Amino acid sequence: MFRPAFLLFAFSASVLSLSAKEPSEPRPNIIVVLTDDSGFSDPGCFGGQIDTPQIDRLAREGMRFSNFYTAGRCSPTRATLLTGRDSALVGFGAGMLGGWNREFPFPAYRARLSPDFPTLPELLRGGGYATLMVGKWHLGGSDIRNTPRLQEGWKKNHPESEGWKFGPEEVAAEFGAMPVQRGFDRFFGMIEGETDFFYLSGDAHKYLDGNTPATLDYDRTYTIATHGKTKFGFPHAGKTAAAFYDTDGVTDRAVGMIQEVKGRPFFLYLAYRAPHAPLQAPAELVEKYLPRFSNISGAVEARKSGVVREGVFPAGAPVQENPELKKDKAADLAHALATHAAMLEVVDQNVGRLMQALEQSGQADNTAIFFLSDNGAAAEVADVGNVPYRGCKALLWEGGTRTHFIARWPDRIPAGGINPTVAWVADLLPTFLQIAGVTYPDSFQGHPLSPPEGRSILPALLGEKMPPPGYLFFNDRGQQSVIFQGRWKLLIEPGWYGQTHETPGMAYVVYDLQTDPAETRNVASENPDLVKRLTEACDAWQKKCGIMDYAEILKLKDPH
Numbered sequence: 001m002f003r004p005a006f007l008l009f010a011f012s013a014s015v016l017s018l019s020a021k022e023p024s025e026p027r028p029n030i031i032v033v034l035t036d037d038s039g040f041s042d043p044g045c046f047g048g049q050i051d052t053p054q055i056d057r058l059a060r061e062g063m064r065f066s067n068f069y070t071a072g073r074c075s076p077t078r079a080t081l082l083t084g085r086d087s088a089l090v091g092f093g094a095g096m097l098g099g100w101n102r103e104f105p106f107p108a109y110r111a112r113l114s115p116d117f118p119t120l121p122e123l124l125r126g127g128g129y130a131t132l133m134v135g136k137w138h139l140g141g142s143d144i145r146n147t148p149r150l151q152e153g154w155k156k157n158h159p160e161s162e163g164w165k166f167g168p169e170e171v172a173a174e175f176g177a178m179p180v181q182r183g184f185d186r187f188f189g190m191i192e193g194e195t196d197f198f199y200l201s202g203d204a205h206k207y208l209d210g211n212t213p214a215t216l217d218y219d220r221t222y223t224i225a226t227h228g229k230t231k232f233g234f235p236h237a238g239k240t241a242a243a244f245y246d247t248d249g250v251t252d253r254a255v256g257m258i259q260e261v262k263g264r265p266f267f268l269y270l271a272y273r274a275p276h277a278p279l280q281a282p283a284e285l286v287e288k289y290l291p292r293f294s295n296i297s298g299a300v301e302a303r304k305s306g307v308v309r310e311g312v313f314p315a316g317a318p319v320q321e322n323p324e325l326k327k328d329k330a331a332d333l334a335h336a337l338a339t340h341a342a343m344l345e346v347v348d349q350n351v352g353r354l355m356q357a358l359e360q361s362g363q364a365d366n367t368a369i370f371f372l373s374d375n376g377a378a379a380e381v382a383d384v385g386n387v388p389y390r391g392c393k394a395l396l397w398e399g400g401t402r403t404h405f406i407a408r409w410p411d412r413i414p415a416g417g418i419n420p421t422v423a424w425v426a427d428l429l430p431t432f433l434q435i436a437g438v439t440y441p442d443s444f445q446g447h448p449l450s451p452p453e454g455r456s457i458l459p460a461l462l463g464e465k466m467p468p469p470g471y472l473f474f475n476d477r478g479q480q481s482v483i484f485q486g487r488w489k490l491l492i493e494p495g496w497y498g499q500t501h502e503t504p505g506m507a508y509v510v511y512d513l514q515t516d517p518a519e520t521r522n523v524a525s526e527n528p529d530l531v532k533r534l535t536e537a538c539d540a541w542q543k544k545c546g547i548m549d550y551a552e553i554l555k556l557k558d559p560h
């Protein structure tokens with residue numbers, strides 16, 4: 001899968017030059033562009049039929065990873081990205097989402113970013129970086145200090161009968177979990193995320209500027225399209241009006257923030273909410289995409305050949321059968337896919353605006369940019385979005401946990417290659433620290449720290465071959481999985497928790513990702529020793545992270 005030019009790159013000299021002090025060369029800016037629920041093959045450069053010329057440009061001028069993993073769901077991936085830790089160690093075990101309605105009073109289920117580990121922005125700020133964030137936080141926290149409405153809301157969601165206790169410590173911890181208190185000099189966005197994308201003047205909204213309510217700019221005119229009914233009672237579908245649209249609006253703020261940084265490098269975390277539900281986008285873009293999804297089987301086939309054409313999936317590997325669709329569902333799915341595609345095209349336009357801003361300030365070449373999704377496409381659009389992989393977000397098949405990953409850093413990262421190194425979101429913190437020349441501390445807030453779970457993939461980015469990690473663990477509600485040496489994958493209770501809920505006993509499934517990356521053939525019965533060994537590894541990992549048996553969790557509360 002390596003392309004020849006890629007192998008000719010002078011690897012070790014580049015690695016060494018990064019660790020040496022070069023005062024004449026300013027340290028690079030670092031940007032992470034994270035989308036929300038975009039599928040593996042959505043971008044054009046990963047085989048999809050969505051127009052993403054700007055994202056494709058990052059790929060052409062940078063590197064694509066074909067074996068990159070997230071934690072499979074919004075908050076766990078974000079928690080791991082910002083701490084370099086397994087999500088359960090920082091409060092987001094077993095698929096917890098930031099918020100007040102699903103968590104438990106145990107550390108792995110606290111659904112609020114743990115104060116016990118340093119965050120990426122805290123570390124980079126300590127190393128002299130300006131730290132900027134726009135978009136979706138989803139790691140808990142609120143400005144509850146002087147807000148009676150929030151205090152009442154907290155108490156309502158946290159009954160004393162379930163072991164919760166409200167008091168000054170809780171207030172301090174809640175406030176302390178917000179982005180500005182966790183290392184970001186600047187923040188514009190939302191603490192939570194599942195809400196509308198379009199706002200008209202006078203609409204209530206939850207955007208914050210720092211710790212306080214933000215003022216939005218309604219400075220573009222949109223014809224507003226939405227897919228289906230939303231549970232929030234969205235009233236604006238079909239209107240043409242001056243509005244704030246999330247993807248455009250948060251990029252405006254990001255561009256403003258980077259223009260205001262003077263005399264030091266910056267770290268920008270640009271966490272788009274698109275293309276997460278509710279599916280809402282400019283109407284003319286939805287119209288543009290409807291014909292591309294009028295034949296769902298054709299769209300799936302186009303992606304199956306697209307991923308091979310782009311070199312991000314091996315030619316000849318077995319793939320899943322095309323989904324069977326009832327005729328009356330096809331039109332609805334086509335509209336969902338067209339709206340999803342439209343949302344990603346707006347992300348792409350804004351990646352272009354960001355690049356333009358960097359070029360205008362002469363910083364485009366001294367900026368390392370990383371582009372990925374926080375998990376696979378959601379169930380509604382997964383049949384196309386995650387091709388060739390199986391499953392969807394919150395499930396632990398590859399379609400839920402694998403993402404496209406693109407890195408661009410001119411003159412460092414060789415251009416145009418596909419890198420098969422197995423990597424995951426925990427690797428980003430150590431990678432960024434190495435790029436920035438910042439050392440991970442051995443203590444934090446007076447207590448000792450072990451090294452982060454991930455490893456720097458800078459050598460792979462610079463063209464060096466890296467072996468696969470020993471174990472990658474995943475956990476979501478009742479499901480567990482582990483990928484051993486990048487090849488053997490054990491899944492325990494895969495799917496929507498069916499065994500735990502309805503059937504006695506546990507399901508064990510093994511796939512050989514080397515020959516069967518799309519998970520078409522269960523080889524558990526041929527590999528009993530592997531099942532035993534990997535199950536023991538999963539059990540030990542769950543114990544280390546404080547993850548409880550899902551049946552015990554269900555006795556307390558059904559967290560769906």
Ligand SMILES: [Ca+2]
Pocket residue numbers: 036037073074276374375393
């Ligand atoms: Ca997500």
